[in-house]
Amino acid sequence: MKSCLLLLALMLGFGHHSRGQLLLKNATIIDGDAGVKPRIGSVLIREGIIEKMIYDGVLPSDKLTVIDCTGQFITPGLMDAHVHLATVNMGDQKGAHMKTDSILQNMIRHGITSVRDMAGDAIFLAEYKRKIATDQLIGPDIFYAAQFAGPGYFAEMKGSSRADKDLGTTPWYRAITPETDLKLAVAEAKGAGASGIKVYADLTKKQIAAITREAHAQGIQVWSHGTVFPAKPADGIAAGVNSLSHAADLCFQQMKGDTLGFHEAWQQLYKKGFTLDTVVQVKLLQGMQQAGIFLDPTIFHASNNKMWNALTITRLAHRIGVKIVTGTDWIYPEKNEAVPLQDEMELLVSKCGFSPAEAIQSATMNSATVTGLHDRGLVRAGKCADLLITNENPYTNLATLFTPAIVIKRGKCVNSL
Known part of the structure; x- marks a missing residue:
């Protein structure tokens, strides 16, 4: 329920048709490459693209929408x-x-x-x-x-x-x-x-x-x-x-x-x-x-x-x-x-x-x-911001991928179960 209410607020406030700027803060990042270990970090998204991955550093302070993902996980779509x-x-x-x-x-x-x-x-x-x-x-x-x-x-x-x-x-x-x-x-x-x-x-x-x-x-x-x-x-x-x-x-x-x-x-x-x-x-x-x-x-x-x-x-x-x-x-x-x-x-x-x-x-x-695509499939800078935010760790519960708290499509929060 909490994630559904959060998503509704984001869609009303962030603008369903605006890609703008979005910061996903303090999530465990699952990169998409199985050889990369998950790390806690933040994802900065601008105009539908992952602009920056922030693992050790100061988070941006300019005006943007922030989602606190503490305790949650981010994976590629x-x-x-x-x-x-x-x-x-x-x-x-x-x-x-x-x-x-x-x-x-x-x-x-x-x-x-x-x-x-x-x-x-x-x-x-x-x-x-x-x-x-x-x-x-x-x-x-x-x-x-x-x-x-x-x-x-x-x-x-x-x-x-x-x-x-x-x-x-x-x-x-x-x-x-x-x-x-x-x-x-x-x-x-x-x-x-x-x-x-x-x-x-x-x-x-x-x-x-x-x-x-x-x-x-x-x-x-x-x-x-x-x-x-x-x-x-x-x-x-x-x-x-x-x-x-x-x-x-x-x-x-x-x-x-x-x-x-x-x-x-x-x-x-x-x-x-x-x-x-x-x-x-x-x-x-x-x-x-x-x-x-x-x-x-x-x-x-x-x-x-x-x-x-x-x-x-x-x-x-x-x-x-x-x-x-x-x-x-x-x-x-x-x-x-x-x-x-x-x-x-x-x-x-x-x-x-x-x-x-x-x-x-x-x-x-x-x-x-x-498919010939090199702009997606990984949570990395320069990739398309098609992302899932899940409440559980997909490495211990694969099914959580299919009940995502938030789905982000090209930088927009678009849906929830």
């Missing part, structure tokens, strides 16, 4: 690095907006200040990105992908319940053939606001390598499925993609042959008696670690689908030193309900050998870096 906000029914725009508005508000309420959307309608996503950036709407900052896949994949999708007429023909849903002008395709994806290319399905290892080269040449990321049938996981690593999604997909590396048939491979994976070859996995994960490729394991999603090998692979990846990010690829609630990112982080700790500090790094610094 959280990031879900694998969501899908724009794959709802785009034919019902009013319904889609109502649903998305509620989801985004619930994300902020639970401490999520940024998301990486892994393929959806770019027109819809760009509208939300702009509204959030210009303070017309409170929500996490949105960074999204353009989906590149082979024509066979899009033909199959058109025959399914999601029968968008433009699948495969837009800058954000692009069918790639040997004749595709990749320079133009990537440029058009960038023009649609995409921060990265999602390499999805029905592509050869040669095509994955060509897409990756062109995307990197144009300054955007490449986020690949763990397995891009018929290509295998090692092909994405050889291409130098920025991340692989779905730890369970890495199981397919041990299957015989240089290429994979989609249906046959999945049947083999779920066949009774399938045994994970950890020797193959270690070699694959060592390649990821050496290439600096992030793993987006989506272990909550995998667990819900009884793909238990994902937990083993993530545990091995962590031990080998592969950088892990927190993506859920799961449905977000519209009401004030618990969010799947909490489940993802708790599984990292309970099943995959992570310390709470390492799970927090995965959801902050790592998830920002894999």
Whole structure:
């Protein structure tokens, strides 16, 4: 109750639409990098940016708003690095907006200040990105992908319940053939606001390598499925993609042959008696670690689908030193309900050998870096002031991150439970 009343007073006095100057005083600072020990200090924020960290020194005396955080903790805002906000029914725009508005508000309420959307309608996503950036709407900052896949994949999708007429023909849903002008395709994806290319399905290892080269040449990321049938996981690593999604997909590396048939491979994976070859996995994960490729394991999603090998692979990846990010690829609630990112982080700790500090790094610094962002994910001078103030120590109670006393978005106190 005390924190809610404080937040209300701050929003009324500080100005909901003003970023101004804010001092967060005497908190225990959790940096976001698991290798940095928490310290008691203060955070000076000006115009939405952390101007200064004050650990040993005189606090500024000029006119600014002060929040006394004695006994509280400050962490970076959280990031879900694998969501899908724009794959709802785009034919019902009013319904889609109502649903998305509620989801985004619930994300902020639970401490999520940024998301990486892994393929959806770019027109819809760009509208939300702009509204959030210009303070017309409170929500996490949105960074999204353009989906590149082979024509066979899009033909199959058109025959399914999601029968968008433009699948495969837009800058954000692009069918790639040997004749595709990749320079133009990537440029058009960038023009649609995409921060990265999602390499999805029905592509050869040669095509994955060509897409990756062109995307990197144009300054955007490449986020690949763990397995891009018929290509295998090692092909994405050889291409130098920025991340692989779905730890369970890495199981397919041990299957015989240089290429994979989609249906046959999945049947083999779920066949009774399938045994994970950890020797193959270690070699694959060592390649990821050496290439600096992030793993987006989506272990909550995998667990819900009884793909238990994902937990083993993530545990091995962590031990080998592969950088892990927190993506859920799961449905977000519209009401004030618990969010799947909490489940993802708790599984990292309970099943995959992570310390709470390492799970927090995965959801902050790592998830920002894999998205190509260097302005957030850490509580340091020069970073965006997307911060959480919690009443309990997240290192001893990870769940406190999802019931923050105050959420600060670009220097503004925006929400409370």
